[in-house]
Amino acid sequence: MAATSAVLQSEWTKIRSVRSTVWTLALAFLVTLALGAIICAVFNSQWSSMSDSDKATFDPTNTSFFGMTLGQLALIVFGVLVISSEYSTGMIRTSLAAVPQRGHFYASKVLVAGLLALVVGMVTSFLTFFLGQALLGSHHASIGDPGVFRAVFGAGLYMTLIVLFCVGTAAMLRSPMLGLGILMPFFFLVSPILTAVPKVKSVARYFPDQAGQKIMQVVPDSDSHTSYGPWGGIGIMAIWVAVVLIGGYAVLKRRDA
Numbered sequence: 001m002a003a004t005s006a007v008l009q010s011e012w013t014k015i016r017s018v019r020s021t022v023w024t025l026a027l028a029f030l031v032t033l034a035l036g037a038i039i040c041a042v043f044n045s046q047w048s049s050m051s052d053s054d055k056a057t058f059d060p061t062n063t064s065f066f067g068m069t070l071g072q073l074a075l076i077v078f079g080v081l082v083i084s085s086e087y088s089t090g091m092i093r094t095s096l097a098a099v100p101q102r103g104h105f106y107a108s109k110v111l112v113a114g115l116l117a118l119v120v121g122m123v124t125s126f127l128t129f130f131l132g133q134a135l136l137g138s139h140h141a142s143i144g145d146p147g148v149f150r151a152v153f154g155a156g157l158y159m160t161l162i163v164l165f166c167v168g169t170a171a172m173l174r175s176p177m178l179g180l181g182i183l184m185p186f187f188f189l190v191s192p193i194l195t196a197v198p199k200v201k202s203v204a205r206y207f208p209d210q211a212g213q214k215i216m217q218v219v220p221d222s223d224s225h226t227s228y229g230p231w232g233g234i235g236i237m238a239i240w241v242a243v244v245l246i247g248g249y250a251v252l253k254r255r256d257a
Contacts, residue, residue: 004108007099011112021081025116028074028159029124033131035067040132047139059219060141061151064132068155068216071124072162072209073188075117079166080179082113083248087174106171106249114164121159125152147218150230154215157234162187164241165208171248174255212237 015021040063047055086092099105129152133140141148170179187209194204204210205226214226214233228236 004104007104007108008112010095010098011108015082015112015116018081018085020085021078024074024078024081025120028071028078029120031074032065032067032071032124033128035070036064036128036132037067037135039066040064040135044135044137044139057219057221058139059217060133060136060139061129061148061218062216063136064129065125065155065216067128068158068213069188072159073184075159075162076166076183076187077180078117079113079163080170080176080183082163082167082170083109084170084174084176084179088176102253103249106252110164110167110245113167114160117160117163118156121163122153122156124159125155128155141218145218147230151216151218154230154234158212158215158237161212161234161237161241162209165237165244168241168244168246168248172244172251174251206236208237208240211240 040060043050043058043063050058086095095105096102099108129143133142143149143152166179166183169183170176173179173182191204191207191209194207195201195210197204211228211233214228215230217230226233
């Protein structure tokens with residue numbers, strides 16, 4: 001049996017030696033940070049023209065994370081490429097020959113990808129928050145305000161879970177094109193659209209992204225009537241992640257490389 005440290009080192013080497021995976025994480029950071037800063041600056045400049053109701057429901061913390069919608073697309077690419085690129089290049093046969101214990105191989109890949117996503121996610125969330133609040137001027141929130149630290153920390157968790165969800169899904173699909181072809185439209189189009197359709201939005205609120213994003217809210221939406229709170233939402237997302245990761249392992253274990 002291959003040593004755990006050696007397998008983890010191998011997975012880390014694979015990720016950092018492939019430019020596409022490194023650049024996707026860098027892009028997720030830059031897009032989330034830059035777009036969040038722009039949105040905060042716009043809100044600050046337009047504050048006097050906002051209605052009283054908009055001012056009363058304004059959430060300065062969540063406003064910092066408006067760039068997450070586009071930033072998570074890069075995270076999706078990263079999560080898919082972490083494992084599906086091995087199938088597209090044929091490297092999976094070499095990997096499994098070196099580590100024949102498929103559960104050991106899969107767990108190591110998930111662990112390395114998850115830890116890397118957690119580090120990038122936390123750095124991104126905290127820097128995005130502090131830059132955004134600086135640009136909001138007198139309308140900013142402080143990290144010590146009620147619910148704010150939870151939202152900022154939760155944003156990093158959300159980014160990590162998005163990556164792990166995509167790793168598990170890609171392990172089941174075994175194709176980068178198929179993985180991106182399904183996940184990109186789902187997160188960017190299907191999920192946001194269905195939450196706006198009255199007859200299905202009660203179900204769409206339990207989609208992984210919609211549930212997970214609740215953790216980033218300090219001021220609840222005025223039209224939101226969900227049966228779960230911020231931690232309940234991230235818990236629902238974690239269940240989705242666990243299901244797809246188990247599914248990915250089941251496919252890896254039963255199917256030929």
